[in-house]
Amino acid sequence: MTMRRVAIVGAGMTKFVRRAQETGRELAWEAASKALESCEMTIDQIEAVVLGTAPDAFDGVHMKSEWLADGAGGWGKPCLRGYVGGGTGVFSAAQGWYHVASGLFDTCLVVCEEKMSPAQPHPQGAFLTIFDNIIERPLGPNLLWIFALEMNAYMQRYGLRKEDIAQVAVKNKRNAADHPASLLGDRNITLQDILDSEVMAWPVQRLDVSPVTDGSVALVLAADNVARRVTPQPVWIEGVGWNLDTAYWTDRDLSYPTYVEEAARMAYRMAGITEPRQQLHIAEPYDPFDYKELHHLEGLMLFPKGKAPDATALGITQRNGDLPVCPSGGLLGVGNPIAAAGLMKVAELFWQLRGEAGARQVPGNPRRGVAQAWGDLMQVGTVVVLGK
Amino acid sequence: MDQWVYPTTGLHEKDFETGRVLVETWKSKAEYAWDAGIAMGRFLEELRRGRLVGRRCNSCHRVLFPPRMFCEQCFRPTGDWVPLAETGTVITYSLVHVRWDMVRLDQPLVPAVVAIDGASAGMGILHLLGEANPESVKIGLRVQAVWKKPEEREGAITDIRYFKPIS
Numbered sequence: 001m002t003m004r005r006v007a008i009v010g011a012g013m014t015k016f017v018r019r020a021q022e023t024g025r026e027l028a029w030e031a032a033s034k035a036l037e038s039c040e041m042t043i044d045q046i047e048a049v050v051l052g053t054a055p056d057a058f059d060g061v062h063m064k065s066e067w068l069a070d071g072a073g074g075w076g077k078p079c080l081r082g083y084v085g086g087g088t089g090v091f092s093a094a095q096g097w098y099h100v101a102s103g104l105f106d107t108c109l110v111v112c113e114e115k116m117s118p119a120q121p122h123p124q125g126a127f128l129t130i131f132d133n134i135i136e137r138p139l140g141p142n143l144l145w146i147f148a149l150e151m152n153a154y155m156q157r158y159g160l161r162k163e164d165i166a167q168v169a170v171k172n173k174r175n176a177a178d179h180p181a182s183l184l185g186d187r188n189i190t191l192q193d194i195l196d197s198e199v200m201a202w203p204v205q206r207l208d209v210s211p212v213t214d215g216s217v218a219l220v221l222a223a224d225n226v227a228r229r230v231t232p233q234p235v236w237i238e239g240v241g242w243n244l245d246t247a248y249w250t251d252r253d254l255s256y257p258t259y260v261e262e263a264a265r266m267a268y269r270m271a272g273i274t275e276p277r278q279q280l281h282i283a284e285p286y287d288p289f290d291y292k293e294l295h296h297l298e299g300l301m302l303f304p305k306g307k308a309p310d311a312t313a314l315g316i317t318q319r320n321g322d323l324p325v326c327p328s329g330g331l332l333g334v335g336n337p338i339a340a341a342g343l344m345k346v347a348e349l350f351w352q353l354r355g356e357a358g359a360r361q362v363p364g365n366p367r368r369g370v371a372q373a374w375g376d377l378m379q380v381g382t383v384v385v386l387g388k
Numbered sequence: 389m390d391q392w393v394y395p396t397t398g399l400h401e402k403d404f405e406t407g408r409v410l411v412e413t414w415k416s417k418a419e420y421a422w423d424a425g426i427a428m429g430r431f432l433e434e435l436r437r438g439r440l441v442g443r444r445c446n447s448c449h450r451v452l453f454p455p456r457m458f459c460e461q462c463f464r465p466t467g468d469w470v471p472l473a474e475t476g477t478v479i480t481y482s483l484v485h486v487r488w489d490m491v492r493l494d495q496p497l498v499p500a501v502v503a504i505d506g507a508s509a510g511m512g513i514l515h516l517l518g519e520a521n522p523e524s525v526k527i528g529l530r531v532q533a534v535w536k537k538p539e540e541r542e543g544a545i546t547d548i549r550y551f552k553p554i555s
Binding site for chain 2: 019060149199
């Protein structure tokens with residue numbers, strides 16, 4: 001492949017909140033403006049816009065990306081929405097990458113926005129239509145069912161206890177206490193708090209779950225020659241990957257996300273990574289539920305199958321551990337505005353690799369990291385590898 | 389990076405109660421009538437007769453369940469209808485205490501993925517378990533379909549009321 005090198009040169013975001021007074025457009029504008037300001041660029045220097053946002057049903061606005069696009073700087077530009085459910089945030093960075101890597105554009109603004117709060121009485125209503133319309137919806141399923149079913153399959157396969165999994169929620173919510181945009185950061189939360197929280201759909205308890213959130217994140221991408229003029233510290237997109245499994249989720253082995261592994265293999269191949277555990281120094285796997293971080297660490301081939309809980313118990317995934325995982329605080333701590341949450345992970349790697357993460361900075365001068373998101377009907381994996 | 393975070397205005401219940409912020413509301417008016425299709429149409433027809441059926445792929449030899457007219461892996465048409473048993477194994481389950489809108493349920497629902505006997509290993513459907521003490525439900529539990537009375541069946545997944553443990 002003759003692709004151009006592409007760097008991230010700027011990042012900005014809004015604080016994540018349960019319900020924002022700002023509209024989705026206004027949130028997108030604030031994040032996009034911050035990202036441009038962070039690299040001293042203006043919208044005139046942006047040649048294309050990628051907009052990531054999850055189901056229209058949250059906002060109750062059809063084709064909401066076109067409706068949001070003005071806020072994302074899309075007016076009068078090639079502007080395109082990419083959408084792969086919960087995988088959208090990380091996919092948007094990949095989509096921005098190929099806009100620039102292909103040579104079609106020198107710069108691209110990637111904006112992800114989610115405003116979940118308009119959906120009443122609960123945004124879960126927006127997810128009821130995810131299930132098969134003929135043979136599943138008549139049974140009255142909701143989104144918690146599939147997470148609980150998947151979590152239980154994972155626990156059963158490896159003989160895991162709730163304690164083994166809940167430690168992820170503790171780590172991430174504590175990490176998030178150092179994130180200026182976080183909704184649920186809590187420095188003092190304990191394992192017992194998670195284990196004592198209300199059982200919603202066994203084995204899923206309230207504090208195993210990330211919160212409903214409004215927010216927006218934006219990145220500025222630039223081709224090699226432009227990036228070096230914009231900043232002395234470009235962070236390179238070294239690999240991208242994505243992969244989709246079948247929507248017949250009841251036919252799959254729910255204890256392992258094969259599609260995440262396939263997406264990771266695609267990204268690692270591009271980045272020249274042959275030993276992920278040695279060559280990656282930070283991981284930001286998708287953690288809408290605590291078990292998902294473990295599931296995804298295994299899918300990313302950073303730990304053997306069933307071994308991510310042990311690594312977590314040993315402290316390897318702590319911010320000062322050998323492989324810091326979700327130093328941002330993740331979706332469990334910073335919050336989960338679906339598409340924006342995925343892009344927040346890419347932004348975190350950008351700040352970490354530049355040494356700009358402040359109180360969250362992982363020690364040891366990390367040089368390469370991986371961000372990953374996941375979604376649709378538990379079937380899509382999206383992966384981006386960044387390096388400096 | 390703190391200076392690149394916009395301080396979003398978080399709202400609270402009292403902001404709405406006191407009228408400090410304004411909202412507009414709307415109720416969706418969308419209704420749908422779905423054609424079940426070729427494969428699912430036959431599947432539902434067989435449910436009305438009290439039977440489960442799968443569909444064999446003559447290329448990979450899997451017996452696909454739920455049945456479909458093409459194999460997504462081989463990307464070829466499937467070959468034959470295969471009668472399946474009404475028994476199976478619980479692959480995974482949950483004890484659900486809340487509705488989608490977070491309203492609490494008096495009794496937990498027990499959704500499960502049930503791998504059906506006669507289909508390829510691990511191929512199952514989502515359904516509910518019944519006549520089962522929630523405490524005693526386990527992965528690996530053997531279960532069988534409990535059907536509605538023939539005259540009450542309508543060609544729907546709910547023609548199976550639930551799956552119950554095989555005693």
